[in-house]
Amino acid sequence: MLELSDVLEAHERVRETSRHTPLERSHTYSAMTGADVHLKLETFQRTGAFKIRGATNRIATLSESQKEVGVVTASAGNHAQGVALAATRVGVDSTIVMPEHAPNSKVEATRSYGAEVVLAGTDYAEAAERAHEIEREEGRTYVHAFDDEMVMAGQGTIGLEILEDCPDVETVVVPIGGGGLISGVATAVKERNPDVRVIGVQAKGASSAASSLEKGERVTIDGVHTIADGIATRSIGERTFEHIREHVDEVVTVSDPEIAVATIYLLERSKTLVEGAGAVPLAALLFDKFAYEDDETIVPVLSGGNIDLNTLTNVIVRGLVETGRYLKIRTVLSDQPGALARLLEIFTAHRTNIYAIHHDRTSRDVEMSDTEVEIDLEMRGPDHVEEFLADLREAGYEVDVLV
Template identity: 70%
Template structure:
């Protein structure tokens, strides 16, 4: 099991390449939750996530023969970029296997950092199987994304920074995918500070750790499904699981809807862009997935900011829907002059803003003298939505809420 000394040695190895990222007090999330919230902004790290820490620590410890043979890894995107940059800086050839549907922004970034990329499989686990085939065939060293002592120790340098920048921290909240990040951070803060609570967070669609803790051994999911692709793994690593059992106080899960809301709040209120996995700790805090006291010093680790722009649009829109800020409705009007004007007057009186209108007389679902209308609306919250729907129904409109 890794130790504080391993993590301190890792910090010496990666210094000058990986950045000491900011710890920023958040008035927004402190006000929203009642805790004293300090955001660990690892989304500001080189390559956009914490993964450069572990990858760099591992590659700097390779033998000369291993460096000459090259490295291979599997990744949903962030570890890929970390390995690519670390290998390129060390003059080591790197090959990275990524899931076929990995965000295109992460694929392109990995190539720019110097790695050859191979797209294979539906998820991380299928990509990993392919990477092991390449490892055996080409005699490369496999750089595991999380189940590796050097990688875990590298990620643990985040915990050292938290302990030094916020010595009065009471709770650290960390995402869990394969477990490399939380195992390193938990070791660092527990061994450096002692009485600190560590809360792990998984997405509901990739929650292998809760089952593993319940049964006392690593359990593998049949599949994963979450917007937080950075933590979408079917199983936690064997080595990280030992550390989680020893040092992690609680593991909770959050839904994709809660992740979307949290990502939207981070972007809108804190001007902080994160990916789905990066929003997971804030989601656990905002939706009170664990107990905390008023003014408790809480540090959520925002582990990465590499979100694909197409996905960002979808996630933010979902966040607006979940907070009552966006509404799509359908109704049927009599096909006569002024009918649409009357409908829009009610919406205007309710102070809702119209994004778009679709007006269709040809639908087979309506009568010959009717027209089908869909409206995309900007609203101001759930109460505003209910008031608007109530006003429409009071005037006799049959309204179907589409989103």
């Protein structure tokens, strides 16, 4: 089992490569939740995520012969960038296998750090299979994304920084993919101060840790379905499972819509860009996924900010929908002059702003004497949406909410 001494040694190895990232109190989330919320901003880490810590520590412990042959790993993106940079800094050749549908921004960033990138498989598990083939074929050392004590120890340096910058912390909230981050952080925090709670958070569509703890044995789920690609793994590691059972107080899950809401809050209120995996700790806090006391000092670890811009667009729209600020509706009008104007009078009365409108007289879904209208609207919140839809229906319009 990983020990505090391993994390302390890792701290000495990684200090020149990784940054001591900010830990900032948030007045916004403290007011929203009643807790004393401090954000650990690994979004400002080199490569944009925490993974550089574990990769640097693991590569620093390679033998000279291992360094000469080089390393290989599999990753959905952040570990890839961490290994690529850590290896390049010390002159070690690296090959990174990424899923075929990995965000292009992460693929290009990994290449820019000096690695050879191989695209293979539909998810992390299939990419890892190809990476192990390369390991056997070329004799490279496999740098596991999470199930390696030296990788865990490197990630655990975040826990040391939290305790240093916020000695009164009572709860640390950490995302879980394969479990390397929370294993390292929980080991460092619990061995320094056993009274601090450690809460793990997974996406509902990738809840292998939660399922494993419930069944008392490591579980591999059939597939993953989440916008949080950085934690989209089908199983946690064998080693990380034991560390989670030993040190983590509770594991909870959040939905993709909840992740989206946390993401847009961070963008809008904190001016902080996070990826889905980085938003899940705040989502768990905002949506009351675990119990806490008033004024309890809570540190959500925002683990990374490497989000693909196409994904970000979808996340923002979904977050606006969930918070009642974006609405897309469909209705049918009589195909007569003035019908659309009469509809828009209701819009004007409610001060709704139109993003886009599509007026289709040829749709096969309506009578030839009618016309179909789809309208995208800017709204002011859930109450505004509810009142607006109620007035439309009271006026005799049949309205379908599309998003």
